[in-house]
Amino acid sequence: MIARSRPRAGLATTVGDEAARRTRELETLHRLAQRVAAEPDPRGVLEHALRTLVDMDWFDCGEALMEEEGSLVTVAVGSCSAQAVAACPLREGLGDDARAVLRSGVVTRRGRWRLVPVGPAALLALAGAADVSASFLAAVVELVHAALKRTHLHARLAEKEQQRSRLLQAVLNAQEEERGRISRDLHDQIGQSLTALLLGLDRNLDEPDTSDLAKLKEIASIALADVRRIALDLRPSVLDELGLEAALRRFARDTHERYQIEVRVLVTLPKRLGHQEETVLYRVAQEALTNVVRHARARSASVVVTASHGGVQLVVEDDGVGFDPDGLAAAEQIGLMGMRERLELLGGSLRLESAAGEGSSVYARLPSRRS
Ligand SMILES: Nc1ncnc2c1ncn2[C@@H]1O[C@H](COP(=O)(O)OP(=O)(O)OP(=O)(O)O)[C@@H](O)[C@H]1O
Ligand SMILES: [Mg+2]
Numbered sequence: 001m002i003a004r005s006r007p008r009a010g011l012a013t014t015v016g017d018e019a020a021r022r023t024r025e026l027e028t029l030h031r032l033a034q035r036v037a038a039e040p041d042p043r044g045v046l047e048h049a050l051r052t053l054v055d056m057d058w059f060d061c062g063e064a065l066m067e068e069e070g071s072l073v074t075v076a077v078g079s080c081s082a083q084a085v086a087a088c089p090l091r092e093g094l095g096d097d098a099r100a101v102l103r104s105g106v107v108t109r110r111g112r113w114r115l116v117p118v119g120p121a122a123l124l125a126l127a128g129a130a131d132v133s134a135s136f137l138a139a140v141v142e143l144v145h146a147a148l149k150r151t152h153l154h155a156r157l158a159e160k161e162q163q164r165s166r167l168l169q170a171v172l173n174a175q176e177e178e179r180g181r182i183s184r185d186l187h188d189q190i191g192q193s194l195t196a197l198l199l200g201l202d203r204n205l206d207e208p209d210t211s212d213l214a215k216l217k218e219i220a221s222i223a224l225a226d227v228r229r230i231a232l233d234l235r236p237s238v239l240d241e242l243g244l245e246a247a248l249r250r251f252a253r254d255t256h257e258r259y260q261i262e263v264r265v266l267v268t269l270p271k272r273l274g275h276q277e278e279t280v281l282y283r284v285a286q287e288a289l290t291n292v293v294r295h296a297r298a299r300s301a302s303v304v305v306t307a308s309h310g311g312v313q314l315v316v317e318d319d320g321v322g323f324d325p326d327g328l329a330a331a332e333q334i335g336l337m338g339m340r341e342r343l344e345l346l347g348g349s350l351r352l353e354s355a356a357g358e359g360s361s362v363y364a365r366l367p368s369r370r371s
Pocket of ligand 1 (some may be wrong): 291292321322333335336337360
């Protein structure tokens with residue numbers, strides 16, 4: 001049996017009755033607001049709403065339904081046990097009615113039930129109503145709706161926070177990796193060249209041998225090229241001295257020499273950008289071109305920087321194999337997320353356009369500088 005026996009509030013016939021009812025309404029709203037205030041889970045919010053309405057004797061019992069992955073499921077029950085709800089004689093056909101009410105967004109009576117939508121995807125089915133006014137019910141709906149919205153915002157915020165800390169971890173790992181790579185480069189390449197040079201010079205100190213010296217000179221120039229490459233990877237001084245266009249041309253030439261990919265660079269900006277903007281756009285272009293080298297199997301690519309809508313736009317395109325930007329798991333796009341994060345820090349954005357066999361385009365935008 002579901003209905004709880006309790007004294008029924010009679011019709012408010014006197015001013016005293018009306019005042020008492022209003023007081024009980026306010027008390028209910030107050031209690032409900034307190035209960036849902038710190039609730040992080042939408043199911044919890046609906047459970048509190050049911051419990052408060054039943055505890056305060058506005059209804060005999062009820063249940064809360066929520067749309068989850070396309071179907072409407074019962075997420076909380078009022079004063080009856082879950083089994084009692086399943087066997088409830090009042091309940092038959094409730095699902096279909098509830099769906100229709102949810103679509104219409106209007107409180108609907110169905111026999112002893114009152115179906116009350118409390119958001120686009122949640123509904124309270126309340127049974128055995130006492131003297132419940134429409135304005136009171138509307139206030140309940142507003143309160144529950146606001147609490148549900150808050151839980152969704154919280155969930156989104158928590159998700160964003162998680163994403164940020166994953167990204168931070170990835171950035172730290174990448175930094176460590178980069179340090180490891182630089183250390184290996186210094187040790188294995190430049191260290192070895194210098195060791196060979198030292199040994200060779202020792203050999204030649206007593207008895208200079210011209211052909212040996214020529215080899216040593218070659219070793220020295222390879223070491224110098226290695227130093228230049230490492231310095232360029234770390235931070236090209238040309239970016240500070242000559243600006244974005246020169247640095248991009250330098251990187252494009254280097255990419256061509258190392259990987260035989262033709263990279264066209266076109267920069268049409270009326271004046272130099274700020275230090276931060278130049279660095280971000282250079283890093284984004286660098287990562288995008290590194291992706292072209294690593295993944296695209298492209299013959300050619302282009303880097304175009306133009307002034308656009310008061311800000312600046314960088315487009316990196318290639319004629320390679322392409323990919324599905326929406327088909328990547330978060331863990332597979334640390335490089336792309338890093339680009340996006342750098343741009344967003346300056347109020348900009350990143351957009352990818354690509355499909356299998358159709359090459360790829362990376363669009364990076366930065367707004368005009370706030371002064
Ligand atoms: N220009 C491109 N052509 C084809 N596939 C690409 C291109 N750019 C990115 N991708 C695909 O997108 C994925 C994600 O790129 P992202 O830069 O985030 O990671 P990654 O290059 O694999 O690793 P890293 O973290 O070292 O950059 C790549 O693994 C690749 O599958
Ligand atoms: Mg990458």
